[in-house]
Amino acid sequence: MSAQPTHFAFERPDSLAALIARLAQLSAAGHDYALAAGATDLMPQIKQGVKTPTLLISLNGVPELAGVQAGADGSHRLGALTRLADLASDARLRQHYPALCAAASRVASPPIRQRASLGGNVLVDNRCIYINQSPLNRATHGACFKAGGEVCPLVKSAVRGKLPQCQARFVSDTAPVLLMLDAVLHLVSPRGERRLPLTQFYRDDGMQRHVLARDEVLVAIELPPADDLRIDYDKLTIRRALDFPSLGIALGARTDSSGTLSELSLAMTGIGTHPGCWHFAAAVHNNANAMLDAACAAARESATTYQQDFFPRDYRKRMIDVFIHKAAQRLGVAQ
Numbered sequence: 001m002s003a004q005p006t007h008f009a010f011e012r013p014d015s016l017a018a019l020i021a022r023l024a025q026l027s028a029a030g031h032d033y034a035l036a037a038g039a040t041d042l043m044p045q046i047k048q049g050v051k052t053p054t055l056l057i058s059l060n061g062v063p064e065l066a067g068v069q070a071g072a073d074g075s076h077r078l079g080a081l082t083r084l085a086d087l088a089s090d091a092r093l094r095q096h097y098p099a100l101c102a103a104a105s106r107v108a109s110p111p112i113r114q115r116a117s118l119g120g121n122v123l124v125d126n127r128c129i130y131i132n133q134s135p136l137n138r139a140t141h142g143a144c145f146k147a148g149g150e151v152c153p154l155v156k157s158a159v160r161g162k163l164p165q166c167q168a169r170f171v172s173d174t175a176p177v178l179l180m181l182d183a184v185l186h187l188v189s190p191r192g193e194r195r196l197p198l199t200q201f202y203r204d205d206g207m208q209r210h211v212l213a214r215d216e217v218l219v220a221i222e223l224p225p226a227d228d229l230r231i232d233y234d235k236l237t238i239r240r241a242l243d244f245p246s247l248g249i250a251l252g253a254r255t256d257s258s259g260t261l262s263e264l265s266l267a268m269t270g271i272g273t274h275p276g277c278w279h280f281a282a283a284v285h286n287n288a289n290a291m292l293d294a295a296c297a298a299a300r301e302s303a304t305t306y307q308q309d310f311f312p313r314d315y316r317k318r319m320i321d322v323f324i325h326k327a328a329q330r331l332g333v334a335q
């Protein structure tokens with residue numbers, strides 16, 4: 001990476017109230033700021049000149065964003081600043097949400113996971129081989145839409161204003177598992193607070209990626225009890241560590257009180273602009289194999305792959321069925 005000179009002011013509010021008051025002020029003035037948690041996604045983009053904030057606001061001094069709380073009913077509230085390394089090794093969370101801890105442990109590398117936060121992972125920027133590059137590399141094909149330009153080197157027919165305008169792909173490793181767990185986001189802005197199911201959060205575009213307002217902060221991720229749900233998450237990568245998912249598949253099996261499979265769920269990352277999520281009920285599909293067939297068909301149908309990754313696009317698409325079936329075997333639902 002050829003590093004850009006980076007000049008920005010730095011602030012570190014020490015409470016949620018102070019943070020929100022500052023965001024109200026900055027937004028009213030139209031200030032170009034960025035919020036930073038672990039900054040493991042943000043800082044490389046600043047160094048590459050992809051993002052150019054004049055003010056960086058650290059979230060790390062805001063106590064309301066930290067910590068994990070357990071409810072009496074088995075629900076949990078995970079502060080947005082929960083570090084992925086802490087999440088991956090938390091004995092209580094491993095007991096209640098083992099797949100979430102496993103997915104967190106697959107992000108990047110151990111030093112990055114020490115800094116990287118769960119909130120930052122939910123909000124990690126979409127990636128494309130044409131934008132996540134040095135300025136010199138980007139200059140060879142002109143600024144793409146996501147970089148403020150008027151071309152898409154990936155989809156040459158794309159025009160400004162027609163969604164999805166940008167095919168930068170969704171890469172969060174934890175989001176597919178969180179979707180399956182029916183996670184709810186606790187969001188706070190100068191206009192107040194709201195709770196939004198993660199299923200309603202993401203948008204189908206690599207630029208306008210979600211519905212978080214510019215001055216809104218993700219405070220926590222709330223998880224209901226999930227004791228009747230078993231989830232398997234695995235990702236396609238060239239290396240065991242450091243690589244974003246070229247494809248990530250979370251498969252969930254829900255059983256009823258008699259131990260019979262009542263629902264199969266699937267969520268996908270690494271392919272497409274947002275994480276697909278589907279549910280297949282035993283009441284609709286005859287047996288586990290019929291549910292699996294439906295899951296493979298839904299994921300394949302939704303998966304428009306582009307050559308924006310190390311793997312050939314057709315290979316990534318073919319791996320969808322392979323990953324779903326391997327996950328089903330590990331969960332013991334394949335017949």
Ligand SMILES: Cc1cc2nc3c(=O)[nH]c(=O)nc-3n(C[C@H](O)[C@H](O)[C@H](O)COP(=O)(O)OP(=O)(O)OC[C@H]3O[C@@H](n4cnc5c(N)ncnc54)[C@H](O)[C@@H]3O)c2cc1C
Pocket residue numbers: 034035036037038039040041042043044059065080081084106107108109112115116117118119120121122123124125171172173174216217218219242243244245
């Ligand atoms: C070499 C390398 C490999 C990587 N591999 C992976 C990988 O395999 N899988 C993967 O998923 N990610 C990967 N990442 C990306 C990143 O490390 C993780 O996604 C990480 O979890 C991001 O968390 P963070 O706290 O560092 O986010 P930050 O960089 O601090 O923030 C990310 C974005 O979210 C916003 N944000 C963060 N927290 C909040 C909040 N509470 N409220 C509002 N906005 C907020 C920031 O403004 C920014 O836009 C990799 C990064 C690197 C450098």
